[in-house]
């Protein structure tokens with residue numbers, strides 16, 4: 001993986017029960033070595049698949065543990081050394097953002113990025129940590145650690161001028 005400040009990786013989730021019951025086919029394939037994804041248009045066997053290249057690719061059998069070790073671990077290590085870092089999950093509804101970020105407790109290999117990052121940070125530091133957990137959905141912001149996670153937050157602009 002390169003040394004760019006921003007890295008984009010893609011994770012493909014397996015078909016869910018509903019999709020299987022509908023007889024859906026997987027149209028996406030992945031070249032893990034070249035970090036490429038191929039999307040085949042259903043029914044258009046003569047058309048070449050659309051091809052996309054990322055900094056990392058994770059297919060249905062890859063675990064969050066593997067993603068964490070390859071992507072998040074170096075970033076969180078940087079945080080413990082005083083650098084800022086952001087992990088941003090982006091995707092349509094039901095694509096697997098929460099599964100990757102929050103995860104499930106069983107199997108342990110699918111524990112999410114957030115609990116892994118907390119364990120990682122608290123193993124290596126001894127000072128006060130301030131954290132926030134926000135959802136941006138349809139241009140509305142919600143505080144997922146607040147008492148009412150449905151309440152929309154106001155976006156405030158702040159500006160200040162003066163001589164002090």
Ligand SMILES: Nc1ncnc2c1ncn2[C@@H]1O[C@H](COP(=O)(O)OP(=O)(O)OP(=O)(O)O)[C@@H](O)[C@H]1O
Pocket residue numbers: 012013014016060091092093094095096097098099100
């Ligand atoms: N890598 C995966 N392996 C197995 N199941 C997965 C995987 N990713 C997601 N799923 C399953 O797919 C479903 C949708 O995932 P999830 O809730 O994480 O989507 P989401 O992107 O957070 O959706 P929303 O934007 O609606 O909150 C869940 O049932 C989840 O368990």
